[in-house]
Amino acid sequence: MPAGATVARVETDSEEVEEGQRLAVEARDRVRFEEDALALSDQVYRVARHLAGSREEAEDLVQETYARAFRSWRSFQPGTNLRAWLLRILTNLNIDRGRRQQRAPQMQALEANDYFLYDRLAENGDGVPDEERVVERLSQDDIVSALSAVPHDFRDVIVLVDIGDFSYQDAAQILDIPIGTVMSRLHRGRRILKRELAESAVQEGA
Amino acid sequence: MRDPCAHCEEMMQPYLDRILTDEEMVEAEAHLNACDYCRRRYRFEESLRVYVRQVVSEQMRPELKERLAALRIPLE
Numbered sequence: 001m002p003a004g005a006t007v008a009r010v011e012t013d014s015e016e017v018e019e020g021q022r023l024a025v026e027a028r029d030r031v032r033f034e035e036d037a038l039a040l041s042d043q044v045y046r047v048a049r050h051l052a053g054s055r056e057e058a059e060d061l062v063q064e065t066y067a068r069a070f071r072s073w074r075s076f077q078p079g080t081n082l083r084a085w086l087l088r089i090l091t092n093l094n095i096d097r098g099r100r101q102q103r104a105p106q107m108q109a110l111e112a113n114d115y116f117l118y119d120r121l122a123e124n125g126d127g128v129p130d131e132e133r134v135v136e137r138l139s140q141d142d143i144v145s146a147l148s149a150v151p152h153d154f155r156d157v158i159v160l161v162d163i164g165d166f167s168y169q170d171a172a173q174i175l176d177i178p179i180g181t182v183m184s185r186l187h188r189g190r191r192i193l194k195r196e197l198a199e200s201a202v203q204e205g206a
Numbered sequence: 207m208r209d210p211c212a213h214c215e216e217m218m219q220p221y222l223d224r225i226l227t228d229e230e231m232v233e234a235e236a237h238l239n240a241c242d243y244c245r246r247r248y249r250f251e252e253s254l255r256v257y258v259r260q261v262v263s264e265q266m267r268p269e270l271k272e273r274l275a276a277l278r279i280p281l282e
Contacts, residue, residue, distance in 0.1 A: 027281050030279070031281070034278045034279075038271075038274060038275060038278075041266065041274055042266060045266035045270070046263055046264070046266075049262075049266075050262065055264075059266075059270050062266070063270070063273060063277065066274045066277050067277050070277055070278055071279070113212075113215055114215050114218050114219065114247075115215050115218075117250075117254070118246070118247045118251070131246050131247075131249040131253060134250055135253045135254055138254075138257070143257065143258055143262065144262065147258070162255060162258065162259065163258070163262055187219060193258075194254075
């Protein structure tokens with residue numbers, strides 16, 4: 001056997017070994033990615049539940065998000081925020097599906113101040129109430145229906161920041177809007193939410 | 207001179223978001239320590255946020271969790 005043939009075969013073997021090692025590392029990274037992503041599914045679902053109209057839609061949206069995430073896991077940069085990355089996929093899918101009905105911007109006048117909900121709720125009781133008790137004058141249904149009455153653009157920000165606990169920066173990245181817009185929508189969205197809550201409190205009190 | 211309670215009201219959201227500057231923070235806390243009216247409304251706002259979060263945090267069904275796990279790409 002000529003000497004050259006042996007050398008060539010040895011090289012092929014070492015290439016195969018390298019390829020095998022590369023695949024093993026990749027498989028390990030992928031499994032780790034999938035586990036990390038699945039560990040965040042409760043938080044992803046919580047956001048989906050408030051972006052989508054129904055539980056079924058939310059479940060579909062979460063499944064599509066994970067299917068896409070698992071397929072394109074290589075485009076995730078390790079060390080960056082996986083939760084924000086997943087939510088970015090989710091909000092893009094939500095927009096693609098046309099689930100986001102663009103409503104006319106809120107034209108109704110908002111109460112000029114931030115204390116009005118407390119004042120509205122507190123005035124129905126006798127004497128000076130305890131702050132924690134005042135909150136309990138709102139039912140769980142009041143909260144759910146008030147939140148769903150907040151227009152999408154504002155609700156998305158409330159859901160991410162106040163419910164999902166995302167930073168302004170993350171919310172800006174997920175929704176692909178400037179951070180200043182996150183802040184102004186949050187400010188306005190909270191006012192709208194409180195106005196809705198005040199209205200439901202008045203109806204019940206009447 | 208501005209009404210100190212109206213000014214405190216403007217600082218409520220940024221205060222709860224913890225984005226006030228150190229100087230504004232000192233100012234807000236000084237007012238809150240002295241003013242029962244504003245303190246009550248701040249506490250209310252804080253419990254409202256907690257309450258909203260609790261109410262809307264619906265858990266996902268275990269079936270969905272299983273379906274998500276099944277979406278993982280099998281190893282060759």
